[in-house]
Amino acid sequence: MEGGERLLPKDFPKLKNDTFLRAARGEETEHTPVWCMRQAGRYLPEFRETRAAQDFFATCRSPKLCCELTLQPLRRFPLDAAIIFSDILVVPQALGMEVVMVPGKGPTFTEPLKEVEDLLKLRQKVDVTAELGYVFQAITLTRHSLEGRVPLIGFSGAPWTLMSYMIEGGGSSTMAKAKSWLYRHPEASHQLLRLLADVITDYLVGQVAAGAQALQLFESHAGHLGPEQFQDFALPYIRDIAQAVKSKLKEEALPLVPMIIFAKDAHYALRDLAHAGYEVVGLDWTIPPQEARAQTGKDVTLQGNLDPCALYAPKEKIGELVKKMLEAFGTQRYIANLGHGLYPDMNPEHVGAFVEAVHAHSRHINKHS
Numbered sequence: 001m002e003g004g005e006r007l008l009p010k011d012f013p014k015l016k017n018d019t020f021l022r023a024a025r026g027e028e029t030e031h032t033p034v035w036c037m038r039q040a041g042r043y044l045p046e047f048r049e050t051r052a053a054q055d056f057f058a059t060c061r062s063p064k065l066c067c068e069l070t071l072q073p074l075r076r077f078p079l080d081a082a083i084i085f086s087d088i089l090v091v092p093q094a095l096g097m098e099v100v101m102v103p104g105k106g107p108t109f110t111e112p113l114k115e116v117e118d119l120l121k122l123r124q125k126v127d128v129t130a131e132l133g134y135v136f137q138a139i140t141l142t143r144h145s146l147e148g149r150v151p152l153i154g155f156s157g158a159p160w161t162l163m164s165y166m167i168e169g170g171g172s173s174t175m176a177k178a179k180s181w182l183y184r185h186p187e188a189s190h191q192l193l194r195l196l197a198d199v200i201t202d203y204l205v206g207q208v209a210a211g212a213q214a215l216q217l218f219e220s221h222a223g224h225l226g227p228e229q230f231q232d233f234a235l236p237y238i239r240d241i242a243q244a245v246k247s248k249l250k251e252e253a254l255p256l257v258p259m260i261i262f263a264k265d266a267h268y269a270l271r272d273l274a275h276a277g278y279e280v281v282g283l284d285w286t287i288p289p290q291e292a293r294a295q296t297g298k299d300v301t302l303q304g305n306l307d308p309c310a311l312y313a314p315k316e317k318i319g320e321l322v323k324k325m326l327e328a329f330g331t332q333r334y335i336a337n338l339g340h341g342l343y344p345d346m347n348p349e350h351v352g353a354f355v356e357a358v359h360a361h362s363r364h365i366n367k368h369s
Helices: 019-024 045-051 056-060 063-076 090-094 116-121 128-145 159-168 176-184 186-210 227-233 235-251 267-274 289-296 308-312 315-329 348-367
Strands: 099-102 106-109 152-157 214-219 259-263 280-282 301-306 334-338
Touching: 019 214, 019 334, 045 063, 056 063, 056 090, 056 099, 063 128, 063 348, 090 128, 090 159, 090 186, 106 159, 116 186, 128 152, 128 186, 152 159, 152 186, 159 176, 159 186, 159 214, 159 235, 176 186, 176 227, 186 214, 186 227, 186 235, 214 235, 227 235, 227 267, 235 259, 235 267, 259 267, 267 280, 267 289, 289 301, 289 315, 301 308, 301 315, 308 315, 308 348, 315 334, 315 348, 334 348
Parallel strands: 152 214, 214 259, 259 280, 280 301, 301 334
Antiparallel strands: 099 106
């Protein structure tokens, strides 16, 4: 890719395993599909080796490296989907903000938004192909390199989550600076959220044009908002993005791919999220499956929600927990995943045990139901 011939987003290999896509659309599946958030991550020694020589965001800007990192977990585990290696903070970068990865601290904005006037520093019109074309190239290269093994998921952070990073300047346990904007500067907050929603829409459509076969929107910081703030500052934009993406995909004669919304800790909003225009609602590990089903109804697929820390348990115990989870969710209209991403110190063999347990137990349940 770098220095070589650039592959085009067409003539992709035929998909061999569409279980994940069928589950997302609510069609019957022989086994429950499974993938893991952060499946391309530091828990894999080969990931650490590939990343060692390179700055984090420089890695994100290399289609070749992103492709390699995306494929690594699929060489180890019989996962039912791949998710492109990238980061949600490439969107604030596209708006003109500088983000660096500080060892031991994580992503850090050199000049976070402090005052309302700082919004003027952001690009008001973003050409996503110019600013984020490297992600599109990574998707196209990866889609070809997958050789049809499994579908490829594209993703973005949701507006509130990105806004909170842009104001806090990095991670925060309270998000107090970002939340203070919602109370002190509601109009400016909506202005920023609208700008983000518009860029995210174009970014997600661009990912489908590049070859993504499903899309996930991460509202990772939903839990910092109460129900009222979520209704005002998160949900309208989550809805708008689904509607605008689907509308633009139709306009551009692109595939209407399934969309997943993952709003961490937003239990109070599950009913609303089920009607927000997404085919799949992702769940964290703090909500019982039966309660999630009761709140979301029969017209959406659920995804989740094993506690990531369950993977520290012995393999036999992981199998028991997976069986219990499958019995609670049911094997249909369901995609197995963790309730959050994999942690860097996890044993890859235990990740493998999780994936295999989902396949084995779901096949057994389907056979005897």
